[in-house]
Amino acid sequence: MNVNGKHYETIWLKPGNKKEAEIIDQRFLPFEFKIVNLKNCDDVFFAIRDMQVRGAPLIGAAAAMGIYLALCEYSNADTLDDYINRKAAFLKSARPTAINLGYAVELVLGEINKVQGLEQKTEIALKTVVKIIDKERQNSLDIGHHGLPLIERISAMKNEEPVNILTHCNAGWLACIDYGTATAPIYLAHNHGIKVHVWVDETRPRNQGAWLTAWELQQHGIPCTIITDNAGGHLMQHGMVDLVIVGCDRASINGDAANKIGTYLKALAAHDNNIPFYVALPSSSIDWNITDGLKEIPIEERNEEEIKYVQGIVNGKTENMLITSPESKVANYGFDVTPARLITALITEKGICKPEKNSILELFPEKIEMTIK
Ligand code: MRU
Numbered sequence: 001m002n003v004n005g006k007h008y009e010t011i012w013l014k015p016g017n018k019k020e021a022e023i024i025d026q027r028f029l030p031f032e033f034k035i036v037n038l039k040n041c042d043d044v045f046f047a048i049r050d051m052q053v054r055g056a057p058l059i060g061a062a063a064a065m066g067i068y069l070a071l072c073e074y075s076n077a078d079t080l081d082d083y084i085n086r087k088a089a090f091l092k093s094a095r096p097t098a099i100n101l102g103y104a105v106e107l108v109l110g111e112i113n114k115v116q117g118l119e120q121k122t123e124i125a126l127k128t129v130v131k132i133i134d135k136e137r138q139n140s141l142d143i144g145h146h147g148l149p150l151i152e153r154i155s156a157m158k159n160e161e162p163v164n165i166l167t168h169c170n171a172g173w174l175a176c177i178d179y180g181t182a183t184a185p186i187y188l189a190h191n192h193g194i195k196v197h198v199w200v201d202e203t204r205p206r207n208q209g210a211w212l213t214a215w216e217l218q219q220h221g222i223p224c225t226i227i228t229d230n231a232g233g234h235l236m237q238h239g240m241v242d243l244v245i246v247g248c249d250r251a252s253i254n255g256d257a258a259n260k261i262g263t264y265l266k267a268l269a270a271h272d273n274n275i276p277f278y279v280a281l282p283s284s285s286i287d288w289n290i291t292d293g294l295k296e297i298p299i300e301e302r303n304e305e306e307i308k309y310v311q312g313i314v315n316g317k318t319e320n321m322l323i324t325s326p327e328s329k330v331a332n333y334g335f336d337v338t339p340a341r342l343i344t345a346l347i348t349e350k351g352i353c354k355p356e357k358n359s360i361l362e363l364f365p366e367k368i369e370m371t372i373k
Contacts, residue, residue, distance in 0.1 A: 055170060251346070279343050
């Protein structure tokens with residue numbers, strides 16, 4: 001997508017040096033557009049853990065890049081297999097909820113295990129990273145095409161008045177490679193001349209909505225309004241939301257969906273007000289091994305500082321400000337699980353399905369074997 005009129009994706013190999021990668025450091029948006037280098041596997045671990053890169057599909061692509069960079073820096077200290085397994089476990093430990101991380105790491109490991117020797121393994125790792133990036137870009141675009149008719153229909157019903165869409169967190173292109181998941185149908189609708197307006201939940205404590213989603217929508221001229229995390233229910237009660245579209249970090253095969261903390265409350269409010277609630281996700285965010293999202297999806301707990309301090313710009317400089325008493329006890333749950341019964345449908349790269357096992361597997365029959373324990 002475009003930044004000041006120039007096309008960017010979220011991760012790429014450094015021009016002129018294929019042994020390093022580059023990313024947009026999302027910690028500084030929307031105040032500063034900073035591109036940083038990832039020189040090695042440790043840099044990738046830090047980038048994921050500290051949320052320089054974030055969002056399930058991008059975390060996956062970055063972790064795959066981490067394995068490739070680990071191979072580039074290998075120096076015979078360990079046997080190659082031990083070394084790679086250690087690096088893979090290290091990368092997987094960066095964040096627990098998004099399944100894309102483990103999925104992408106395993107995909108690269110599977111491919112490099114098919115060949116012998118450092119040179120061949122490095123070559124195939126890079127090819128796999130490129131494949132993952134290409135696939136995620138295409139997944140987002142396909143999600144956009146499948147979700148577009150949902151917005152078109154509402155627009156027609158409203159005689160082309162703006163369609164009001166509420167979203168939570170950032171499931172935009174910054175969370176993926178391009179287009180986003182929840183935002184892909186919105187971008188396509190806008191490109192097709194459909195009038196849309198997006199209610200953007202600010203998404204405390206890291207403000208992915210206020211800082212990232214609003215910024216990326218604005219870059220593309222899509223009207224949007226930032227609201228507090230608690231405003232959605234009120235807007236829904238007053239007919240100001242036509243549909244909700246959110247992303248997903250991990251879905252179980254019965255259709256429960258983990259997403260940024262607060263998503264579940266939006267689903268409850270949407271259900272109470274008869275407003276369609278869609279979860280947009282690529283199949284790389286489905287955990288084919290779990291049947292009960294509430295019990296089985298690990299929920300990340302992040303550090304206290306994210307809640308105790310807010311970051312902002314003071315006199316042109318980034319400052320952190322304490323907003324609680326220093327001794328207050330806080331709990332920082334990163335995600336929650338929306339049960340399938342509150343989800344109208346899943347929008348995937350292969351089409352729209354009900355949030356239930358049979359419907360999901362109708363779209364992805366090749367995964368049936370993986371779901372049998
Ligand atoms: O903690 P984050 O910013 O990585 O959480 C991201 C989200 O919850 C997104 O909504 C989700 O990953 C879907 S991204 C397409």
